[in-house]
Amino acid sequence: MSSRVLNRALRDKRMSADEAAALIHDGDHVGMSGFTGAGHPKTVPLALARRMDAAHAAGQPFKIGMWTGASTAPELDGALARANGVDLRLPYQSDPACRDRINHGDMDYIDLHLSHVAQYAWFGFFGKLDTAVVEVSGVLEDGRLVPSSSVGNNKTWLDQADKIILEVNAWQNPALDGLHDIYYGTALPPQRQPIPLTRPDQRIGEPYFRIDPAKVVAVVETNHPDRQTAFSAPDDTSLAIAAHLIEFLQHEVKAGRLPPALLPIQSGVGNIANAVLAGLNKGPFQGLSAFTEVLQDGMLEMLESGTLTSASATAFSLSSEALARLNADLASYRGRILLRPQEISNHPELIRRLGLIAMNGMIEADLYGNVNSTHVMGSSIMNGIGGSGDFARNAYLSVFMTPSTAKGGRISCIVPMVSHVDHTEHDVQVIVTEQGLADLRGLSPKKRAALIIERCAHPDYRPALHDYFDRACRGAPGLHTPHLLGEALAWHQRYLADGHM
Known part of the structure; x- marks a missing residue:
């Protein structure tokens, strides 16, 4: 060669x-x-x-x-x-x-x-x-x-x-x-x-x-290949999250808050994000565009079907199968795919100007909409905040997604207080789990809490969350964002001690 x-x-x-x-x-x-x-x-x-x-x-x-x-x-x-x-x-x-x-x-x-x-x-x-x-x-x-x-x-x-x-x-x-x-x-x-x-x-x-x-x-x-990303087929939980989100976007179009072709989408990396993209590919929207960090399998499939007209990113993050399809016909994507420096792909000025719909994963959220996307049990780093904060703080719509439980139900992903804060309640507009979707826009903290418990928490954990919130509303020092400080992180402590929240 x-x-x-x-x-x-x-x-x-x-x-x-x-x-x-x-x-x-x-x-x-x-x-x-x-x-x-x-x-x-x-x-x-x-x-x-x-x-x-x-x-x-x-x-x-x-x-x-x-x-x-x-x-x-x-x-x-x-x-x-x-x-x-x-x-x-x-x-x-x-x-x-x-x-x-x-x-x-x-x-x-x-x-x-x-x-x-x-x-x-x-x-x-x-x-x-x-x-x-x-x-x-x-x-x-x-x-x-x-x-x-x-x-x-x-x-x-x-x-x-x-x-x-x-x-x-x-x-x-x-x-x-x-x-x-x-x-x-x-x-x-x-x-x-x-x-x-x-x-x-x-x-x-x-x-x-x-x-x-x-x-x-x-x-x-x-002469060495990139590391290909392994994506699993969407499971029932991921599909449910995708369905809730697509129903919400349809509602926003009907209400006149989004155009029929939506606004440019940003999607984090992972199986849930890919399931949402697969749902968008089969959904009612056409002529979509993307301004995001990485182009993963779901976006490539949307480009192949024509649902997505263009995608701007800073990198590919594809499975071996998707990468083979891309490489087989890469020249045909000229004009539809642009790779940029991440200081441009993630730039707050551009995110705000373009009005992105930002969809990112999380580890846990609390009753008031604070999100932890980086730490397990408060002190152990998982990966990092990445670009989620760039997009969440500046997007037209800021969405965070997670299954309602982890570790076979031993962990609730909706907790009284997150053990680490990456995205404050001020930057989080929508929370989605397989249980449902909580639209937090225009809601005071206590109304956010009631909605998150009812729409997003797993039924096994709802009674305990209601109990915590009700007692906090009666006994907290202040009633704007009620917390029982002696119990706020007790769920995490219980998991570390007993292996179950």
């Missing part, structure tokens, strides 16, 4: 992954490409993990600060976590080995809104970025880079890093060329200007990354 490195100067910098990894040192801040398993470097992190293992075996320290777009894959997050080679991780992760290091206190973790990461790096809040390790699908003759299957924070890493290591992955479909929209119009305050985007399918940038070729210290040619 011929090389995809067409620039002569960069072709002369080709080397092995082990040679490239030797250019990264203990204490470095390293910006890695990758977003939900798409477009991450495949070989340099593994070589780096081997160096870390060797250094630790020799009694030498070797840890880095690792910055990414979002979660990555076992050969990046997992490999470096198993090597105990990450001192600080940001802004999002989902790898079991990485999560275990964080929850055991071996790795520091900063859980960030994804729209904040690039600007915080530009502001200098994280310190200096020493090295960028970025996967691309090609290098043009003039040195510009053809982005890979995710964009994430790659533009910022390439701009900010002192040194650049490129992985040029021949596995990536060459038809990716032209599917990206890299915007170079952002600036630091007070020079910022409005971002000129008014439609999800609108181009405002260019298809390629610009770089300073002098900063490139290594080019590693690879």
Whole structure:
């Protein structure tokens, strides 16, 4: 196979992954490409993990600060976590080995809104970025880079890093060329200007990354697949959640609060989100558009059927079957799919302007609509807030979804008080479980509580929730948002002690 490195100067910098990894040192801040398993470097992190293992075996320290777009894959997050080679991780992760290091206190973790990461790096809040390790699908003759299957924070890493290591992955479909929209119009305050985007399918940038070729210290040619996401078929719970939400959207159209083609949709990742997208694909709406973080199976199916006319995202997150279908005809999606930097895909200004319908998952919600989307039992991180806060705070409609129970019914996902707050009651408009949907708009806290218990809580837990709420209304210090502080987290304590709420 011929090389995809067409620039002569960069072709002369080709080397092995082990040679490239030797250019990264203990204490470095390293910006890695990758977003939900798409477009991450495949070989340099593994070589780096081997160096870390060797250094630790020799009694030498070797840890880095690792910055990414979002979660990555076992050969990046997992490999470096198993090597105990990450001192600080940001802004999002989902790898079991990485999560275990964080929850055991071996790795520091900063859980960030994804729209904040690039600007915080530009502001200098994280310190200096020493090295960028970025996967691309090609290098043009003039040195510009053809982005890979995710964009994430790659533009910022390439701009900010002192040194650049490129992985040029021949596995990536060459038809990716032209599917990206890299915007170079952002600036630091007070020079910022409005971002000129008014439609999800609108181009405002260019298809390629610009770089300073002098900063490139290594080019590693690879041929390795992305990590495919495994989605299970929608179960009865997911289908019920989807049905409640679609009925609600139909009601909003009938009431004149949404147009017949809705507003641009945003969907989080996961089986419930995919079930909602499948329901939308079979539902009454046509001519939909999406402005979201990731394009997953459900959105691809909507594009294939024509229900969805265009989708703007920062990465793919597809099953192996869906990825095979996409790659078989990727060129036909030019003009219908755009991949952008996450500072654009998640930008509050654009989310507010476009009027998104934001649909995201959660771990638990409380009686008043506060949502925990990151922590189990208050202190153990699951994955991270990701972009859910970017969308929830600024969307036209902010929807959070979950089954009403977890762990075979031993945990209620509707609780008196959430054990960790990611999205306050002020940013949550709609809560949906398989039991029903609670439209919280225009309701005071006590009216929210009554509705959430009746519509969203599992019947097994409703009596206890009613009892807590009724007693709080009689005995709390204040009656605006009544709580019994001595009992508010007792459900979580009982689960930790007895294995059942």
